[in-house]
Amino acid sequence: QVQLQESGPGLVKPSQTLSLTCTVSGGSISSGPYYWSWIRQPAGKGLEWIGRVSSSGGTNYNSSLKSRVTISMDTSKNQFSLNLSSVTAADTAVYYCARWPTSKGDFDYWGPGTLVTVSS
């Protein structure tokens, strides 16, 4: 059974960089084909796709966040990570990592989510 778990600071100061890691168990992130994504949800609001890294390491980002986002993978630790720079209060949200099998076209496994608050 595949499991995903987000980790990282729950509080980030404005203008700093938000850094989160998703640890995957029950399968290798380098085997696929899968896309490993970050998705966020501000309190009381809908879901927003942030970006993805493929099993082979290629990345794509939401155009509205592209200038501030970097997603990378560490196959030795079976993890992928999110860096979001120059954060503001608008970046306060629950951040989820999720898996998208390219053969199915849906997010079939999700982490439980982690709340990140941007505040001084």
Place this chain on the structure above:
Amino acid sequence: QSALTQPPSASGSPGQSVTISCTGTSSDVGGYNYVSWYQQHPGKAPKVMIYEVSKRPSGVPDRFSGSKSGNTASLTVSGLQAEDEADYYCSSYAGSNNFVVFGGGTKLTVL
């Protein structure tokens, strides 16, 4: 503003059926058969209920069904049960660059 349009709320009594719509464009919903529906209970991660427009993952009751016509997809929940009360989000593949877009979510209330 979300890329896909959903009604903010829907409701029905136990045993009844309710349908939630999800309207996009020819660049997402209308252009691909990769529409998914997610159920989210408070404080929990979303759970896929329908994928590829009308397919159900293992373990999802057959009371949940999906369909699509043109740029609009629909989720129907038949035989409503109390545990179906949740937020429902649609999503669609939107091409290799935009990848995926979500709807704003619909709060389903079981009366």
